[in-house]
Amino acid sequence: MGVTGVAIAAGGATLLWRPNDLGAPHNAYFSNLNSLLKREGPGRPVMLIDSDRMDTNTDLIVNSVGPDKTYRVVVKSLPSVPLLQRVMDRAKTNSLMIFHQPFLNAIADAFPDSDALIGKPMPVAAAATFYKKLGNSNYDAENLVQWLIDTPERLQQYQALARQLGVKMRVNFEIDVGLHRGGLPEPETLKPVLDRINADPEHLEFSGLMGYEPHLTGLQATLEHPAVSKVLAIYRGFIDQAKVAGKDLEKLTLNGAGSHTLGIYQHDDTMNDLSAGSGVVKPTDFDTYHLTDNLPALFIATPILKRYDELKIPGDPAIAKLLPIWNPNMRRLYYIYGGYWKAQVVSPQGVPDPIYQSTNQSPYTTSESVNLEVDDYMFLRPTQSEHVMLQFGDLLPFKKEQLLEPWPIFHQTG
Numbered sequence: 001m002g003v004t005g006v007a008i009a010a011g012g013a014t015l016l017w018r019p020n021d022l023g024a025p026h027n028a029y030f031s032n033l034n035s036l037l038k039r040e041g042p043g044r045p046v047m048l049i050d051s052d053r054m055d056t057n058t059d060l061i062v063n064s065v066g067p068d069k070t071y072r073v074v075v076k077s078l079p080s081v082p083l084l085q086r087v088m089d090r091a092k093t094n095s096l097m098i099f100h101q102p103f104l105n106a107i108a109d110a111f112p113d114s115d116a117l118i119g120k121p122m123p124v125a126a127a128a129t130f131y132k133k134l135g136n137s138n139y140d141a142e143n144l145v146q147w148l149i150d151t152p153e154r155l156q157q158y159q160a161l162a163r164q165l166g167v168k169m170r171v172n173f174e175i176d177v178g179l180h181r182g183g184l185p186e187p188e189t190l191k192p193v194l195d196r197i198n199a200d201p202e203h204l205e206f207s208g209l210m211g212y213e214p215h216l217t218g219l220q221a222t223l224e225h226p227a228v229s230k231v232l233a234i235y236r237g238f239i240d241q242a243k244v245a246g247k248d249l250e251k252l253t254l255n256g257a258g259s260h261t262l263g264i265y266q267h268d269d270t271m272n273d274l275s276a277g278s279g280v281v282k283p284t285d286f287d288t289y290h291l292t293d294n295l296p297a298l299f300i301a302t303p304i305l306k307r308y309d310e311l312k313i314p315g316d317p318a319i320a321k322l323l324p325i326w327n328p329n330m331r332r333l334y335y336i337y338g339g340y341w342k343a344q345v346v347s348p349q350g351v352p353d354p355i356y357q358s359t360n361q362s363p364y365t366t367s368e369s370v371n372l373e374v375d376d377y378m379f380l381r382p383t384q385s386e387h388v389m390l391q392f393g394d395l396l397p398f399k400k401e402q403l404l405e406p407w408p409i410f411h412q413t414g
């Protein structure tokens with residue numbers, strides 16, 4: 001092929017690759033939210049929660065857990081007392097999973113009757129801080145907290161702390177059911193740690209097992225899936241060891257699952273305690289198989305600061321002229337208030353990634369099918385709720401076309 005042939009082929013390929021106009025205005029749902037926020041919003045980025053959708057999602061989770069198991073709400077994924085209260089009331093559960101010492105102290109204050117399983121093995125110093133901050137509170141930590149322990153060494157550290165403080169601690173063991181993120185590696189390793197607990201009933205009590213298996217996400221797994229059978233066989237191996245040690249299974253918290261996988265176990269009774277948090281609000285990372293019926297309920301809404309009906313970028317003006325000719329989705333330019341969140345634009349539709357990321361003002365281009373004005377809002381769906389929900393101050397719940405009382409978030413320290 002000659003030079004001209006290559007040029008024609010390249011031109012043809014470029015034409016073939018030319019993006020379509022993907023833009024679309026806000027639909028009725030986001031249009032209503034836009035009007036609501038323009039009327040009553042604070043004029044800065046906010047984290048919205050659709051309370052009706054949240055209730056629907058909670059019901060779906062409760063239904064998957066079924067009547068014979070405990071639904072445990074994952075606090076890091078729903079980090080706000082009124083938000084947790086709503087889920088706990090709706091789901092009729094008192095069981096929480098907690099991953100951060102300041103959150104544990106906040107839970108002890110706000111939900112003094114809840115059952116608090118720690119979700120990751122925390123440094124013993126964090127446990128010591130928890131007790132220090134608890135002070136003279138009436139909170140019954142001895143019976144309500146289950147400390148997660150992953151190694152014999154950490155058990156020894158916690159035992160030393162319990163002795164030093166003159167308290168008794170309930171201990172739940174992290175077990176490795178295939179994720180390989182740590183925990184007791186195989187059933188036989190349970191015996192020596194149980195022996196240590198049995199030898200010190202004044203300070204330690206065995207409360208159960210926690211085997212998390214998010215590696216099953218994305219397999220469209222059902223109970224019959226070999227990867228699921230493997231997880232459950234490993235889990236049962238640990239349970240058998242606990243039985244051999246004379247433990248009463250009825251009294252143990254046999255925890256596992258997360259939002260992605262909870263739907264697998266409806267007809268299995270290996271575990272009696274299933275966790276989920278994110279599925280209640282469904283950020284984009286949770287657009288997964290077992291959550292197909294759950295609805296997105298969490299949105300960042302942010303005002304548009306500037307609009308231009310041409311592409312303006314630093315550097316060669318010819319490129320700014322050519323790009324919109326090639327890509328119709330680059331014909332308008334909007335600067336939003338803030339940006340660079342772990343989130344994707346959901347409305348208006350068909351908005352490409354920003355030209356560059358800025359936490360101050362992020363530039364997004366759209367096609368001419370999008371016709372938003374300065375002070376209108378753009379909406380993004382967080383990719384995850386953990387961490388992102390803590391970046392906006394109070395959460396703004398809404399019901400239909402009405403903003404509800406804001407929900408304060410947890411403090412990161414304290």
Ligand SMILES: Cc1ncc(COP(=O)(O)O)c(C=O)c1O
Nearest residue numbers: 074077212258259275276277278
């Ligand atoms: C131990 C454990 N259980 C359960 C979960 C599930 O939380 P979510 O339902 O928010 O994904 C997690 C999430 O990281 C976890 O680490």
